[in-house]
Structure formats: C-alpha cells, structure tokens
Amino acid sequence: MSDSEIRDKVARAIDHIDRDRLVKLVMDLVDIPSPTGEEAEVARAVHHELQAAGFEATLQPIGDERYNAVGRLQGAGGGKSLMFNGHLDTSFGPEQAHRGLGYQCKATLVDDEWIYGMGSFNMKSAMGTYIVATEALQKAGIRLKGDIVIAGVAGEIEKAPVNEFEGRQYQGYGVGTKFAITHGAIADYCILGEPTNMKLIPRHCGTTWIRITVPGKLIHTAWSDVESNAINKARKVLDAIHEWIPDYCRRNTVGDFQPRVNVSAIQGGWTWRGARTPDSCNIYMDVRTLPDVLPVEAYNEVRELVRKVVERNPELEGTRAEVYVSAPGTSIPDDHELVRTIVQAHSEQLGSPPEIGMETWYSDAAHMNRYGIPTVNYGSAGRIQSGGGGFSVRQGEAVHIGDMLDIIRVYIQTMITLCGVAE
Numbered sequence: 553m554s555d556s557e558i559r560d561k562v563a564r565a566i567d568h569i570d571r572d573r574l575v576k577l578v579m580d581l582v583d584i585p586s587p588t589g590e591e592a593e594v595a596r597a598v599h600h601e602l603q604a605a606g607f608e609a610t611l612q613p614i615g616d617e618r619y620n621a622v623g624r625l626q627g628a629g630g631g632k633s634l635m636f637n638g639h640l641d642t643s644f645g646p647e648q649a650h651r652g653l654g655y656q657c658k659a660t661l662v663d664d665e666w667i668y669g670m671g672s673f674n675m676k677s678a679m680g681t682y683i684v685a686t687e688a689l690q691k692a693g694i695r696l697k698g699d700i701v702i703a704g705v706a707g708e709i710e711k712a713p714v715n716e717f718e719g720r721q722y723q724g725y726g727v728g729t730k731f732a733i734t735h736g737a738i739a740d741y742c743i744l745g746e747p748t749n750m751k752l753i754p755r756h757c758g759t760t761w762i763r764i765t766v767p768g769k770l771i772h773t774a775w776s777d778v779e780s781n782a783i784n785k786a787r788k789v790l791d792a793i794h795e796w797i798p799d800y801c802r803r804n805t806v807g808d809f810q811p812r813v814n815v816s817a818i819q820g821g822w823t824w825r826g827a828r829t830p831d832s833c834n835i836y837m838d839v840r841t842l843p844d845v846l847p848v849e850a851y852n853e854v855r856e857l858v859r860k861v862v863e864r865n866p867e868l869e870g871t872r873a874e875v876y877v878s879a880p881g882t883s884i885p886d887d888h889e890l891v892r893t894i895v896q897a898h899s900e901q902l903g904s905p906p907e908i909g910m911e912t913w914y915s916d917a918a919h920m921n922r923y924g925i926p927t928v929n930y931g932s933a934g935r936i937q938s939g940g941g942g943f944s945v946r947q948g949e950a951v952h953i954g955d956m957l958d959i960i961r962v963y964i965q966t967m968i969t970l971c972g973v974a975e
Contacts, residue, residue, distance in 0.1 A: 579659035587645030589720035595619035631697025631972035635739035639708030654948015673949035678745025698971030749934030758881030770831035782833035811840035847878035882921035897965035
C-alpha cells in the first residue's frame with residue numbers, strides 16, 4: 553500500500569472520531585471508584601465496552617475478587633500486533649474527595665474542555681482514547697492485518713505489602729500486567745498511555761525500596777537514656793543518607809536527567825505508650841535507578857553506606873538494610889520501529905516531533921519490556937489547566953479533551969502503520 557493510500561485511510565478514520573463518545577466514556581469510567589484492590593467494578597465496565605466495540609474480551613480473575621479486562625480485535629493476518637495497556641486502579645480513593653474536583657470519584661466537565669475527577673489523569677482517560685481510536689477505525693470500514701489488544705489491568709499503582717500492611721489494597725507494582733502477559737495478553741508492541749503530556753518515553757527508571765532497621769532498647773522512660781533510644785540513634789543514619797543522596801544523583805546523571813531518592817517513612821515506638829522507648833526504628837527508602845542499573849546495585853550501595861555509618865558509630869551495631877521491593881527499569885532504543893512510527897505519526901498529525909525522554913516514576917512498561925514486548929509510555933494527560941505540565945496537587949486529576957483527541961489521531965496512524973491494512 554502506497555504512502556498516499558495510507559494517508560487516505562488515516563484521514564478517513566480520523567473523520568470518524570466521536571468526541572461525545574470519548575467524553576462520556578471517560579466520565580463514566582471516572583465515576584466508578586477503583587483504588588488499588590477495588591478494581592472489579594471498573595474492570596467489568598471496560599470488559600463490557602470492549603465487547604461492544606467488537607473485541608473478543610475476557611475478564612481475567614487475578615485473585616481477591618480483582619480482574620483484568622483484556623480484549624483482542626483480530627486482524628486479517630499477516631501484520632504486527634499492537635497492545636494498548638492501561639491500569640484501572642487509581643492513585644487515591646473516595647477518602648480524598650474533600651480535596652476538590654480533581655480528587656472526587658465523580659467526573660466533572662469544566663468549560664467543555666477539561667474532565668476533572670479521580671483517575672482522569674492516571675489513567676482512565678487513556679482507556680477511553682484506546683477504545684475510541686479502534687472504534688473510529690471500524691466505523692471507517694478499515695480492517696487491520698495485525699491484531700489490536702487492549703488490556704485494562706489491576707494493581708499497577710506503586711504499592712507493596714510490608715510489615716502488618718497486607719491485603720489486596722497493597723498489591724500493586726504490576727500484579728495485573730504480569731498476570732495478563734502470562735495469560736494471553738501478548739503482542740509485538742505495546743503503548744502505555746500514562747500521563748506523559750504527549751512526551752514519548754522509551755526509557756523507564758527502576759526502583760528499589762529498602763528498609764533500614766536501627767535497634768534500640770525497650771525500657772521505661774524512668775530508666776532510659778537518649779543514646780539508647782532507637783529513634784535518636786536513627787538520626788545518624790538519616791544524616792548519612794541525606795549526605796549520600798546528592799552524590800548518588802550526580803553520579804547517575806544522564807544529560808539533564810537525574811533519578812531521585814526519597815526517605816518515605818519513619819517507623820518506631822508506640823504512640824499509645826509514651827512511657828517506653830522503642831526497641832527499633834525503621835527507615836524506609838525509595839531509590840530510583842537508571843534503566844540499565846539493577847536493584848541489587850542500589851541495595852549494595854545503601855548497605856555499604858549503612859556499614860560505614862555503623863563502623864563510625866559502634867552504638868549502631870546491629871543496624872541492617874533489606875529490600876522489600878525490587879523493580880528494574882528498562883529501555884528500548886530511540887531508533888526502534890515502535891518509537892520511529894510514533895514519532896512520524898505525532899509529527900504528521902500534530903505538526904512537530906514529540907519530546908523523547910525518561911521518567912522517574914515506574915510503570916508497567918518496564919514489566920512489558922522484561923517479558924519481551926517492546927513498550928513505550930505515551931499518553932495525552934499531563935497538562936495542567938493553569939499552565940505547564942506534570943501534576944498539580946492543588947488542582948488534582950484532570951485531562952484536556954483536545955489533547956485526548958489529538959493523541960487518538962496519532963494512535964490511529966500508528967495502528968495503521970504498524971499493523972498494516974487488509975486489502
């Protein structure tokens with residue numbers, strides 16, 4: 553098929569993009585609360601939408617009354633397959649509703665340009681763009697050679713069980729996607745519509761969560777001393793960590809990008825028992841790593857840091873570090889066929905090439921790549937109504953309707969180019 557014929561088919565499919573359908577679908581999905589562990593209802597809704605859109609759809613049980621919704625639109629054969637993957641769980645739940653429109657599990661249309669509500673940003677809007685893009689192809693009478701797969705997955709949000717925090721609400725970090733990949737949701741390529749603000753992300757950082765335990769002495773306040781208190785002893789470890797962080801980031805700089813390190817929690821003692829010193833104090837860290845760095849390398853570096861602190865401070869003897877989450881990063885080359893195809897489609901549909909970069913946050917793209925499915929993050933959400941990109945804590949979650957329509961055009965051209973069109 554010639555380039556002009558491909559352009560004609562792309563234009564015909566774009567003419568069938570249904571804005572009203574897109575807005576209603578995204579708002580309907582936002583209206584279904586789905587914090588991590590509670591994805592069943594929204595999975596059923598996506599499953600229904602996939603069936604209605606002509607997909608062979610499956611509701612995959614992944615345990616604890618949680619589901620993935622996976623659909624495959626069979627092509628005519630002879631072409632590459634493309635998956636669109638998106639998580640169904642949201643970063644927060646109904647308990648955040650008091651913070652404003654962007655945190656409510658109820659979609660609000662603002663100025664007929666923006667949709668506010670929990671999950672609109674991350675990433676129910678992406679699910680809407682996937683479905684509407686494939687519907688436009690079908691309405692235009694275009695059948696692809698390769699298959700289109702849409703996977704709505706549970707348990708992507710960066711959460712993990714630790715200590716007494718157990719149960720499905722803590723089962724994140726890709727449990728749904730890893731189940732989906734090993735139970736039929738496979739393709740030659742994959743796009744994740746995470747909120748990148750149209751930035752193309754072929755490089756994904758890894759993450760290592762580390763718990764450092766500082767021992768103390770459990771004793772009544774009447775016989776306690778400051779130097780034996782685990783919380784006070786932990787200050788020396790914290791000081792060493794914060795001296796190490798800038799050096800770690802500097803040594804791992806790529807261009808103008810640096811990974812991040814976060815001391816995420818301190819745990820020690822009993823709030824209801826102030827007359828006792830804690831027998832231990834835990835420091836929790838999130839160390840982000842470059843795509844080619846394995847979690848064990850970050851762990852070894854932190855463990856060596858702890859060893860040196862103990863060596864200088866004998867009272868810290870017994871302090872130990874251990875990993876409780878290890879998620880390696882991945883990357884695919886900038887000249888990969890998937891990247892080149894999206895760059896071309898973005899350039900032709902939107903007038904200029906997309907920015908290509910790396911992100912610190914973790915997504916299921918890394919799992920997909922590890923399983924041999926080349927994957928990028930590339931989504932429409934990520935623009936803030938008051939200006940700029942990223943996420944506004946004050947405004948909460950929102951997505952611009954025009955941006956969704958723009959990326960649907962790019963998705964359509966990418967599908968036609970990668971998968972081919974049946975004669």
